[in-house]
Amino acid sequence: MSDHQPKARHAIDLGGTRWTFPDLRTLLARATPLRSGDQLAGLAAETAVERIAAQMLLADLPLSVFLNEIVVPYEACEVSRAIIDDHDAAAFSPIRSLTVGGLREWLLGPMATPERLAALRPGLTPEMVAAVSKIMRLQDLIAVAAKCQVTTAFRTTLGLPGRLATRLQPNHPTDDDRGIAAALFDGLLAGAGDAVIGVNPATDGVEDYTRVCRLLDEVRLRLDAPVQHCCLGHVTTAIEAIGRGAPVDLVFQSIAGSEAANRGFGVDLAILAEAHQAGLSLNRGTVGRNVMYFETGQGSALSADAHHGVDQQTMEARAYAVARRFDPLIVNTVVGFIGPEYLYDGKQITRAGLEDHFCGKLLGLPMGVDVCYTNHADADQDDMDALLTLLAQAGVTFVITVPGADDVMLNYQSLSYHDALYIRGVTGRRHAPEFEDWLTRVGLLDRDGRLTDGSAALSALRPALSLIGSAA
Structure with missing residues (x-):
């Protein structure tokens, strides 16, 4: 060529x-x-x-x-x-x-x-x-x-018609085990977490990465919950942790639409292929073998001065060509996270979120969206309500949810666990089937699929609730 x-x-x-x-x-x-x-x-x-x-x-x-x-x-x-x-x-x-x-x-x-x-x-x-x-x-x-229908699976099956999953994001500014566990249970009580329970670590050392993975896996095992978890450290950290025996479900990496921008993230296609094989080698999935989790966002290549004179939305779509090489379980654009220098206001964020979702789904990706904005953008939660509602109608695979819509570690505004309850209520979108069955079994959903007050589920959750008080 x-x-x-x-x-x-x-x-x-x-x-x-x-x-x-x-x-x-x-x-x-x-x-x-x-x-x-x-x-x-x-x-x-x-x-x-x-x-x-x-x-x-x-x-x-x-x-x-x-x-x-x-x-x-x-x-x-x-x-x-x-x-x-x-x-x-x-x-x-x-x-x-x-x-x-x-x-x-x-x-x-x-x-x-x-x-x-x-x-x-x-x-x-x-x-x-x-x-x-x-x-x-x-x-x-x-x-x-x-x-566009794109279905993937690990411990839950995502992307089925009429379904909407959520990422439960229990971040903590110091990666404190008790803080992560408390936010995690807050989300589970609201029915969040069927796409992934994903923690953005404050540090990227192998020891902390492994500790977070072990905490999330301990919650999963104690609750016998069909969920997949992910510590969103760098892909090379994940590879090393896997080599040391860490219980890694999904391997995460931010990616972009050019080799130069990916180099800024510290990756290339060969490293991603190595990570993909490392994740597959653990064979931890129960209903599927999609082990990769990618995040993208309009403006990442421009911010790295690696856009080659190409507009940011086309560069974003090119990142999806990287993602689909590795059969990911989930992909999401962090649509308003990079800031108003790239998407100035609610109108631009809304347009970009729908573009990214459309392009990703058309190219065959299990596309989710972090419906979000930074505090210096000309946007607010009304804009996020509108985008969430539009994305649900577009068949978005999953959205990200955080306690109170305010991420205390990354310092940006996203969706809350209760925002997911709103969109399920008005659209009838249900959880991933395996997770829905678990929610019903432990008493968090009633027979009509409605969230309960959680009182009936306390005995089932008690084996893991002790982690909030006992975690070091």
């Missing part, structure tokens, strides 16, 4: 002005709905008219162009090589004659059944999927994502 590919010039007359975009990378950037990160990088359209001109040109662009012009050079980036080398021409064949606009119409039409969407996945590149998202309204993103 040559680094010196011919670059097409794209031009259109609109509003008495001839708009010209020198290459695909520029066209994609100018067509992107407004966001602060692209403005910061000098990539955004300067006017709404320029954006519309770029979107019109993008809609008429043949999908085959994305296989001939790569936004990050093939020779310079292993993510680009993975995208091109993994592309399945046979899967692409049914849509190879379409334009980006034609793909949008096909996706929204009756021919795009869950089965056909699943068959199409290997034929789609992240850039194709990012491009079509740029000319879609929010309702389009929701409608198509809702048709």
